[in-house]
Amino acid sequence: MVGLFVGIAVLLLRMTSVLEPWELLAYDWSMKTRPSVRALDSRIMLIGITEQDIQAMGRWPLTDATLARALDKLLQHQPRAIGIDIYRDIPVPPGQKALESVLATHPNIIMVMKFGRDAHARVNPPAVLRGTDRVAFNDLLLDRDGIVRRGLLFMDEGEESASSFALRLAIQYLQAAGITPQPDLVNPQHLRLGQTTFRPLEPNDGGYVGVDARGYQVLLDYMGTSRPVPSYPLSTLLAGQIPGEAIQGKIVLVGVTATSVPDVFHIPDSSGLVGDRGTVYGVLVHAVMVNQLLGAALDGLSPLATLSEPQESLWILMWGLLGGLIGYLGRSTVRFVVLTISGLMLLSLIAQTAMMKGWWIPLIPPA
Structure with a gap:
């Protein structure tokens, strides 16, 4: 339940646009590291x-x-x-x-x-x-x-x-x-x-x-x-x-x-x-x-795409629940740190893979 409340709180915070600058920075980073798929040299x-x-x-x-x-x-x-x-x-x-x-x-x-x-x-x-x-x-x-x-x-x-x-x-x-x-x-x-x-x-x-x-x-x-x-x-x-x-x-x-x-x-x-x-x-x-x-x-070549608002909300809530699970399982400091780092690495991998496929999904709110 704690994870769900955290996810809802993040969604409410996101609505204030406080997280937008950080999300755009994450987008820029993903754009910079995404492999090239087309060249500006033929037409x-x-x-x-x-x-x-x-x-x-x-x-x-x-x-x-x-x-x-x-x-x-x-x-x-x-x-x-x-x-x-x-x-x-x-x-x-x-x-x-x-x-x-x-x-x-x-x-x-x-x-x-x-x-x-x-x-x-x-x-x-x-x-x-x-x-x-x-x-x-x-x-x-x-x-x-x-x-x-x-x-x-x-x-x-x-x-x-x-x-x-x-x-x-x-x-x-x-x-x-x-x-x-x-x-x-x-x-x-x-x-x-x-x-x-x-x-x-x-x-x-x-x-x-x-x-x-x-x-x-x-x-x-x-x-x-x-x-x-x-x-x-x-x-x-x-x-x-x-x-x-x-x-x-x-x-x-x-x-x-x-x-x-x-x-x-x-x-x-x-x-x-x-x-x-x-x-x-x-x-x-x-x-x-x-x-x-x-x-x-x-x-x-498909244009960059985004999730619908309901899909983005479900995505953020899912990571809120995962964060709650990490808090529950990470009873010791070492285990908590390991699980947290692993979760962040997984999130980054999913977001970057999605960008490589032409999808921009939220990275900062789930983190």
Whole structure:
């Protein structure tokens, strides 16, 4: 009975979100130690606008002429999709007409906007693409500790809805394989790509307690990112020094990788992506999400999943009862210590094995 009361007390404590930071740290540790299951090197490549590029041009942002020239260089090698992770709500002369011409005539180019939660936070897409399906939002979600663990597929604010940058690029790429977004056969409100269904994140899934789950959110799977996405500086592209096979048939993301432009984010530690300051550039986070969507649609790799709330409660209560049993059997100090350590090791093994299989189960409350 003591174990049951302890389990109930832990469940009540968990509802206050006191344990959430520790659960997220445990999740990060599991993510870091989980073996790689996919690689960021076969379908995606990156053109990074580096600090050296900006210094050589002597200005930021890029002019419309420079951006149009970069797009022309990419289009020569027939990429399947091009994603520009740079806002261009306001023209940056010279070259406005040239850029508008390129954007208007090539449907595989996707530009970004910022959806924002209010009008003051919004950034519009280029005027030439407004009202088309070639615009996507690049908003990223931060947890309370500032780490990006969740990604958005859709946002809907009533009068307006939009697709995420990663989802729109994945859809563009998958069209060649005859794969389009479909409703799930069992839950029509859920998105299916290929044979894989993405269940939207709920406020109390995994270690979260009352997280803002508006929009269509999924857990970002950073596994397989031990090898960074192939990337080239903008200057190399403009000089025509990138092999055509590195671009042909790929998704090409163009984004900022310069220290002077504030577009960096914290993610759960993954040695292949995290820089010296524990941050990654925003365009890399989008690359991870694109990779996750393609892996699900083409390779059948399942998204990270969580137990239902009743299942999580039963899991925690079971460990509470086990703790009570350890207290009952551990009459001597030595036996109690041995049984406690053994129980914690078993719990860690189960949680880590579950993560390897793509399941996030609570680790801290049972401990």
